Amino acid sequence: MSQSPLPPRALALATRGITKIFGPMRALDDVSVEVPAGSFHALLGENGAGKSTLVKCIMGFYGADEGQVLLDGAPVRIDSPRQAQAQGIGMVYQHFTLVPCLTAAENLVMARAAAPAVINWRQETRGLEEFMDRMPFRVRLDKQVADLSAGEKQKLEILKLLYLDQRFLILDEPTSVMTPSEADEVLTLLRGMAERQEITVLMISHKFREVKAFCDGFTVLRRGRVTGGGDARTASVTEMSRMMIGETELRERAARESRGLPRPRLVLEQVCAEDETGRQVIENLSLTVGAGEVLGIAGVSGNGQAALVEVLAGQRPMSGGRLLADGAPFTPRRADLDRYKVFGLPEEPLRNATVPRMTVAENMAFRSFDKRPLAGRFGILSPARIRAQSRDLIRRYNVRTSSPDALIETLSGGNVQRAVLARELSGNVDVLIVANPCFGLDFASVAEIRAQIMDQRNRGAAVLLISEDLDEILELADRIAVMSEGRLTPAMAVETTSRAEIGRLMGGH
Amino acid sequence: MPSVSSPQDLPARPRPGVFSRLGHALRDPVLIEPAIIALGALIVAAAVFSLFLLVLGKSPATFFSLVWMGGFSSWFSIQNALQRAAPLILTGLAFAIPARIGLTLLGAEGALVLGGLTAATIALPLQHWSLPALVILPVMASAAILVGALWMGLAGWLKHARGVNETISSLLLTYIAIAIASFLIEGPFRDPASANKPSTQPLGPDLRIGEMFGSSVHWGLAAGLVLAFVLWFLMARTTFGFAARITGGNLRAAQGQGLAVGRLLLTCCAIAGGCAGLAGFFEVAAIHGQANASLAAGYGFTGILVAFLARQNPLAVVPVAVLFGALDAAGGLVQRRMEMPDATMLVLQGVIFLVLLVSDTCYGRLPFLNYTRSGDRT
Numbered sequence: 001m002s003q004s005p006l007p008p009r010a011l012a013l014a015t016r017g018i019t020k021i022f023g024p025m026r027a028l029d030d031v032s033v034e035v036p037a038g039s040f041h042a043l044l045g046e047n048g049a050g051k052s053t054l055v056k057c058i059m060g061f062y063g064a065d066e067g068q069v070l071l072d073g074a075p076v077r078i079d080s081p082r083q084a085q086a087q088g089i090g091m092v093y094q095h096f097t098l099v100p101c102l103t104a105a106e107n108l109v110m111a112r113a114a115a116p117a118v119i120n121w122r123q124e125t126r127g128l129e130e131f132m133d134r135m136p137f138r139v140r141l142d143k144q145v146a147d148l149s150a151g152e153k154q155k156l157e158i159l160k161l162l163y164l165d166q167r168f169l170i171l172d173e174p175t176s177v178m179t180p181s182e183a184d185e186v187l188t189l190l191r192g193m194a195e196r197q198e199i200t201v202l203m204i205s206h207k208f209r210e211v212k213a214f215c216d217g218f219t220v221l222r223r224g225r226v227t228g229g230g231d232a233r234t235a236s237v238t239e240m241s242r243m244m245i246g247e248t249e250l251r252e253r254a255a256r257e258s259r260g261l262p263r264p265r266l267v268l269e270q271v272c273a274e275d276e277t278g279r280q281v282i283e284n285l286s287l288t289v290g291a292g293e294v295l296g297i298a299g300v301s302g303n304g305q306a307a308l309v310e311v312l313a314g315q316r317p318m319s320g321g322r323l324l325a326d327g328a329p330f331t332p333r334r335a336d337l338d339r340y341k342v343f344g345l346p347e348e349p350l351r352n353a354t355v356p357r358m359t360v361a362e363n364m365a366f367r368s369f370d371k372r373p374l375a376g377r378f379g380i381l382s383p384a385r386i387r388a389q390s391r392d393l394i395r396r397y398n399v400r401t402s403s404p405d406a407l408i409e410t411l412s413g414g415n416v417q418r419a420v421l422a423r424e425l426s427g428n429v430d431v432l433i434v435a436n437p438c439f440g441l442d443f444a445s446v447a448e449i450r451a452q453i454m455d456q457r458n459r460g461a462a463v464l465l466i467s468e469d470l471d472e473i474l475e476l477a478d479r480i481a482v483m484s485e486g487r488l489t490p491a492m493a494v495e496t497t498s499r500a501e502i503g504r505l506m507g508g509h
Numbered sequence: 510m511p512s513v514s515s516p517q518d519l520p521a522r523p524r525p526g527v528f529s530r531l532g533h534a535l536r537d538p539v540l541i542e543p544a545i546i547a548l549g550a551l552i553v554a555a556a557v558f559s560l561f562l563l564v565l566g567k568s569p570a571t572f573f574s575l576v577w578m579g580g581f582s583s584w585f586s587i588q589n590a591l592q593r594a595a596p597l598i599l600t601g602l603a604f605a606i607p608a609r610i611g612l613t614l615l616g617a618e619g620a621l622v623l624g625g626l627t628a629a630t631i632a633l634p635l636q637h638w639s640l641p642a643l644v645i646l647p648v649m650a651s652a653a654i655l656v657g658a659l660w661m662g663l664a665g666w667l668k669h670a671r672g673v674n675e676t677i678s679s680l681l682l683t684y685i686a687i688a689i690a691s692f693l694i695e696g697p698f699r700d701p702a703s704a705n706k707p708s709t710q711p712l713g714p715d716l717r718i719g720e721m722f723g724s725s726v727h728w729g730l731a732a733g734l735v736l737a738f739v740l741w742f743l744m745a746r747t748t749f750g751f752a753a754r755i756t757g758g759n760l761r762a763a764q765g766q767g768l769a770v771g772r773l774l775l776t777c778c779a780i781a782g783g784c785a786g787l788a789g790f791f792e793v794a795a796i797h798g799q800a801n802a803s804l805a806a807g808y809g810f811t812g813i814l815v816a817f818l819a820r821q822n823p824l825a826v827v828p829v830a831v832l833f834g835a836l837d838a839a840g841g842l843v844q845r846r847m848e849m850p851d852a853t854m855l856v857l858q859g860v861i862f863l864v865l866l867v868s869d870t871c872y873g874r875l876p877f878l879n880y881t882r883s884g885d886r887t
Contacts, residue, residue, distance in 0.1 A: 313765040334767035344765060353765055355758030366766050368757060370748040379748040 008197035011088055011168040012037040013058070013070055020053055027053045029224045031067070035168075035217070038197040039191065042211040042232055043204045044244055044469065046222035046300075048484050051204045054221065057172050058082045071168075089492040090166030092157045094173050100146040104139050104156050111160050131163060138190045150180030154393075158190070162199070166296035171203040173302070175210060187214045205208035206300040208237045208504075222246050241503030245470050261279060262290025262329070265462030266431045271321035273307045281307040283486045284321070289462040290430070294453070294478025297466045305466050309435040313344055313352075325431060334370075340431060343367075343424040345417070345453075347436035353420045360401050361390035363408045364423045388447055397422035398448075414445030421452055429461040436467050450476060467501075471501065482506055541874065543820045548816075550762075550868035554861040561856065579842035580835025591726045592832030594827075598733030601787035601819060601826040602740055603661070605779040607675075608821040609744055610777045611757035612668065616679030617785040618809025620660045624653035624786025626681055626690045626855040629709045629800035632716055641716040649716075650790045650884060657786020658779035660686060664814055665778030671773040687805050689762030694801055708801035718795040734827060736784060741823035751775060751859070759798025810864030811837075814862050833858075 010424040013035045020028040028050045031452055035041040045051045057064045060078040068075045071087060078084045079092075098107050109115055109124050125141070132138050139148065139156045148156065148448060152454040154174055169190075175183035191214050205211055206237035210233050211218055219229040226403060228243035266289040273282040281304045289295045299305055305422050310316035312323075314332030323330045325340035336342070346352035354363045365386045368374050390404040399418045401411055408416060417437065425432075431485045434453060457463050466483075467473050474494065483489040489505055559569035561649035580590045604615035626648040659709075664682055667673035691707075700710040705805050718728050756763040761768055761858045788808060793800055815833055819825035840854040 015780075215709050231846060255856075292763040313761075314767055315761055315764045332767055334769070346765060352761050355755055355762055357758055358754065362751070365751075368764070369751045376749045381751060383746070 004024070004152070008038075009167060010037040010194065010197045010318070012070075012200065013089070013168050013202070014070040014073075015054070015058065016068050016070065017068075018054065018064045019344070020050075020055055020057055020062060021035070021065050026224050028057065028064070031221065031224070031226055033219045033226070033229075035200060035202050037072070037200055038194050039217055040194045040201045040203070040215045042215040042218040043202060043221065044206070044211065044218055044240060046244055046470070049221040049244075050224040051221055053224075055091065055202070055204065056215060057171065068201060080483065081248075085164065085166065088166050088167045088200070089170065090161035091170040092154070092161065092172065092174055096157065098153060098156060099143045100162075101144065103144055105141040107145055107156065108141075108160055108163050108281060111164060115213060128163075134158075135162065136192060137186075151186060154182075155184055155189075158186070167198070168200050169202070170203060173206065175202055175207065176206075181189060181208065190214075194317070194320075199411045206302075206506075208240055211240070212237065238500050239478065241500060243317060243424050245499055245503055262293045262462070265291045266324065266330075266433075266464060267324040267327075267369055269306075269322050269324065271311060271323070272318055272319045273304075273311050274319050275307065280319070281486050285483075285486075285488045286321075287464075287481060287491065289464050292457060292460045293478040294457050294463040294465055294476050296473035296480045296494075297482055297483050297488070298470055298473050298502055298506060299483035301468045303483050305435070305468070307344060307486075308483070309366065309466055312433050313346065318415050338371075338509070339393070341428055342431040342433070343429050344433040345424060345437045345449075349416050349420045349437050350409065350413070357407060358455060359405050360394070360399070360411065360419055361387045362409050362414040364390040364393050364404075364419055364493055367427075369421055384495050388484035393419075393422040393426055396426070417445065421449060425452055425456060429456050429459075432456050432461050432463045434465045434467075435465060436469070438472060470499070471508075474499070531837040533815060538543040542664045542872065543822075543825075544711075546819055546865035546868050546871050547820065547865075549871075550864045551861065554857075554864040555672060557864065558857050558860050561860070565666050565849075566851065567735070569851045571847060572843060574844050575834060575846055576839040579839025586835075586838060588725045589838035590831060591730055592834070592836035594830040595727065595729035595733050595787040595816050596792060596808040597812055597833055598737055598827055599729070599784045599808050600665075600790075602733075602812075602823055603788075604743070604811070604816035604817065605659075605819065605821040605826055606740060606753075606784070607777045607781045607822055608797050608816060608838075609757050610753045610774060611760065612665070612774065612777065613676045614661060614664060614666055614679045614778060614781055615676060616661050616686075616809070616811060617781065617788075617812050618805060619679075619683035620657035620782040620785035621789040621792070621809050622690045622804045623660055623686045624789030625797075626638040626693060626709070626789070626800040627656040627786070628699075628790040629712065629793045630693075633710055636713055636716065642645035643670035644793065645716060646718070646850065649794065650787060652836040653790035654783040655785040655786070657782035657784070657789065658691045659781025659782065661785065662775055662779040665775045667771065669774050690745070690804070691719070698800075703799075703801070706801055708797075708799045711799045712794065716794060717798055718791070719804050728801065729788070729795055732787065732791065733830070736787075737827050740780070741782075745821065746881070749773075785812075792847055812867075814858055817862065 010198070013032060015033045018028050018031045019026065031054055033041075033043070034100075036180055043054070044322070045049050056062045058069055058078070060083055065078065069078060070076070071089075078087065078089070084090075099164070102110065105125060107127060117286060128141055129444055132141065137155055137159075139152050139159060144154060145156065149438065150467060158169065158171075158382060169225060172179045187210060187483060190199070193506065194201055196300045203215065203427070215232040216242065216290055217229065218235070220227050220240065222244060228239075268287050269287055272280060274283045285304075285308065287297075297305065297308070303484055307316055312332060323332075325342060326337065329337050329339075330337045330340060332342070335340055344353070351357055365374055368389065369386070370379070371379060372387065373382070375381055387404050393399070394401060397418050398409070399422060400415050401419075411419065432453070437449050437453065450472070453463060453465070457476075463476075475496055479491040479493055480497060480502065482489045482502055484505060522775060535557055544784045555573070559572075562569045569669055579586050581587060600617040600621060603620065604614060607614040631652045632645055632649050635648060660682065661679065664675050667678050668675040694709060695707040699707050720727055744753065751881060752763070752768050755766065756770050756773050760770065789804060792804055792806075792808075795832040797803055811833055815829045819829045836854060836857065843849055843853060844851050
């Protein structure tokens with residue numbers, strides 16, 4: 001690699017006391033981060049810790065309610081991403097922002113704020129070639145973006161920022177779409193540029209390995225606050241994970257009745273699944289959930305949990321393996337769901353488990369509309385019975401709605417989840433599949449919904465709990481397995497493991 | 510904002526009387542909003558079309574009075590309107606039913622043409638064996654429905670099994686259907702006697718469906734009315750319709766409930782094709798008496814407009830179809846009296862469609878409707 005003649009003028013950036021409030025929630029609370037020029041700084045934290053909110057405040061997507069951003073020591077006002085770009089701050093998003101059907105060169109020229117109306121391609125190509133010669137890594141300019149590998153695309157995203165002469169790069173989980181070797185290559189190059197004072201990097205990451213190997217400084221956010229920071233080269237993974245997931249138990253472990261060895265109710269054998277592009281997102285995943293126990297699956301988001309939930313909900317086909325319920329082959333069809341009494345509480349219920357433009361009463365009838373007493377002879381429905389059933393459920397599960405006939409989209413998030421809970425848990429439940437059930441809910445709803453899940457376990461249901469909230473898993477689960485890069489660790493009894501160990505497994509160690 | 514009624518008193522609420530329920534319905538945004546917006550769209554479209562007429566130097570007043578005369582003013586013109594409304598009800602349903610499950614299916618024209626051709630040709634050998642009309646007509650109708658259902662079902666199958674966009678495939682299938690029909694009509698099935706306009710052999714007089722009650726309106730209108738009600742009932746009051754509405758409203762939720770999404774999609778497409786095929790049967794048996802190029806008169810496409818204006822509600826399709834039937838019926842009068850080309854009515858339909866699409870953005874934004882009333886945010 002040739003020595004890069006890029007002028008060394010990396011930017012230093014600092015935030016002072018940034019606070020951002022969304023409704024009743026303090027997404028960021030007095031967050032101060034210091035990123036010196038030429039450093040490679042990691043921003044760590046669990047999902048929902050406020051990392052994305054912080055960088056969005058820096059980029060001008062959100063206006064912070066309090067606090068300020070300093071650039072090279074001077075306060076700057078950034079109201080939009082365009083202003084951030086003008087100040088030299090650029091961001092690489094988790095998902096690609098390239099146009100797949102254009103070439104790399106076309107994507108670069110298009111990104112310029114003031115691209116000329118008539119483009120002289122010969123001149124542009126020459127300019128781009130010169131630019132590429134100064135760069136530590138190259139991408140074929142004449143190649144269509146659709147034909148580039150994920151690593152090359154990510155390189156092109158970074159090149160785009162450098163082409164626009166942006167010297168403070170914010171990378172939002174840049175390696176989540178890359179293979180480990182691609183990730184190492186790109187991060188090594190970026191680190192080299194930072195060491196030569198050409199750029200400063202602020203990287204959001206979940207992966208301790210990358211942070212340890214490439215970053216110098218790090219800051220940890222937890223529930224909107226800075227809970228720690230330091231030198232990534234000297235801090236241990238254990239320290240970092242403790243800052244990330246906290247060490248105080250916020251809540252008592254839920255009351256539980258223990259019983260003898262459970263009978264397996266739900267079994268996954270060597271399940272595989274692929275994403276839309278054919279990349280394997282779940283690899284040979286096997287697990288067993290017994291009657292009367294909660295198996296918790298922990299893991300940082302984006303490690304295949306979403307695909308696993310979709311497979312179990314029949315929203316994604318399996319590319320291999322099989323499901324068993326009560327020892328018999330099981331597919332997530334209605335007949336099987338009813339026979340084996342399988343129910344589910346998905347995350348974001350408004351998006352995954354309801355029809356927003358149908359009424360509360362109708363939404364509460366999704367599991368029972370085709371059975372007596374709601375359906376009469378010849379499949380004729382009784383609207384009165386649908387309404388009566390929902391009145392009963394609304395009362396028992398304390399769903400706050402003006403009427404059973406209100407559209408369910410008019411309810412608050414907690415009440416939508418309560419309505420779904422009422423629908424799924426009001427009958428006999430043998431298997432319950434739960435995914436991030438409390439995501440985005442207020443404290444009171446959270447306690448109530450967890451109590452309902454625990455109640456099902458105590459009544460003998462097999463509960464599979466897939467959650468990104470480790471507190472939730474530690475509170476509810478009897479056994480814990482960790483999902484990382486599409487694979488699942490063997491399940492451990494919750495008494496024999498520790499937060500630190502789980503944190504390490506979550507980080508891919 | 511009214512206070513939230515506490516959940517405890519909900520079941521105890523007395524059953525409201527008919528009048529208070531009607532009053533309740535008239536203030537419910539879910540029910541009156543579509544009516545207000547559809548009417549508003551029609552008024553705006555009329556205004557835009559008036560501008561078009563003024564630019565051409567024609568009087569909008571004359572135009573709308575002619576539409577009134579041609580479509581509604583006399584028993585004769587009303588019959589004319591109803592006669593044209595009959596196929597529009599059926600093709601409107603052919604768009605509305607798949608729309609309820611989230612499919613935009615444009616294939617009614619093709620299914621109508623193939624259904625009509627099937628009815629016209631299957632009748633000939635049966636006629637030859639001198640079977641009674643009471644046997645032949647149901648066979649013709651069933652065959653037309655079946656062929657239409659298979660044709661539109663094909664678009665549904667392509668969507669479900671291969672992920673082909675159903676809007677594109679059904680539109681292209683329409684042109685294939687029309688081409689197949691004209692090949693057969695001009696080739697193997699051509700009646701040698703039809704010299705100027707290639708057609709299949711005419712049906713015998715006993716196979717012509719008569720008019721209802723001495724009017725000039727044929728029984729297709731009655732079939733449309735019955736089907737509109739039956740399909741409304743199917744979608745609103747049966748487990749099938751409920752499952753279809755879940756699927757149309759949120760595919761992920763439907764999958765999560767283990768519903769047989771593919772079967773529901775295919776069935777809705779087949780119902781749509783059946784409606785369009787039946788329209789083809791009536792066009793042949795009640796209007797043309799044989800299958801020829803006149804079958805592809807655009808009813809399938811106007812039906813899309815009808816269903817849009819009716820917000821995909823099978824019951825609302827009926828009055829909207831009558832309105833468009835009247836516009837169609839008045840077309841000839843406008844052409845003669847105002848010396849305007851017959852494309853005038855197509856321009857009007859196009860304007861209405863455009864305004865309708867724009868009016869879709871008004872949902873949830875009417876300042877005088879109290880949207881929060883039907884549900885409190887807690």
